[in-house]
Amino acid sequence: MIILLYIAALIFAVAFAVLVVYLAKVLKATQRTMSNVADTLEGLEKQMEGITLETTELLNKTNQLADDVNDKSKRLNILVDGIKGIGETVQGFNNSIRSVSTSISNVVEENKEETAQAVKWGTIVMEIFKKRK
Template sequence: MEVILYLSVALLALAFAILVYFVAQTLKSVQKTLLNVSRTMDRVQQQMQGVTHETTELIHKTNKMADDAYEKSQHLNSVFQSVESLGDSVKKVNSSVDTITDTVKSKSEKHSEQIARVMQWGEAAIDLWGKWKVRNPESSNSVRGRNTGDE
């Protein structure tokens, strides 16, 4: 029975030694992994610092561009107001032209009969002048001579 006890203690010591060996191997592996993680974290931190710096510069440039765009839009407001004012003026001119056109149209419609009479009288006068000219060719030459100063 003693032998079994010694064998049990020896087996227990062997099992403990094997356990210690594998725990040591695991700890070495964990140490290497943590070292790699540490190096990776250092690289990530350096890259993040670079990205942070670039992002800060980009934000400053974006803010400058936004300020510039705002200033330019403020300057354009006066241009748009001028264009709007010009549009209003053109509308007023168009309205005035429409009013004048309507007035001329209504006046011409009112006086169209009188204009037709004047046209008839004008045609009659031209016909009479032509007939008179044909009948009295000598008197028309002397009238022309007096008017032009050929004598």
């Protein structure tokens, strides 16, 4: 019976030794995995720093571009206002020409007969002048 107890203790000791060996292998593999994860995270951190710097530069350039667009937009507004003023001036000039044209037409209509008479007399004078030459 004591032999059975020794055999059981020996089996337990061998099983415990096998368990410890496998547990050591698992812990070593876990250590390697954790080391790889740490290296990967360090690389990721460096890449994130680079991305952060590039993003900051891009944001600064975008802000400068937005300021430039705003400045040019203000200048363009001044140009549009100037062109609007020129358009109003041209419209006023057209109205003035229209008014003068209308008044000339009215005067011509009123003096149509006198004008015809003057043209007739002018034609007669020219014919007489040509005949004398």
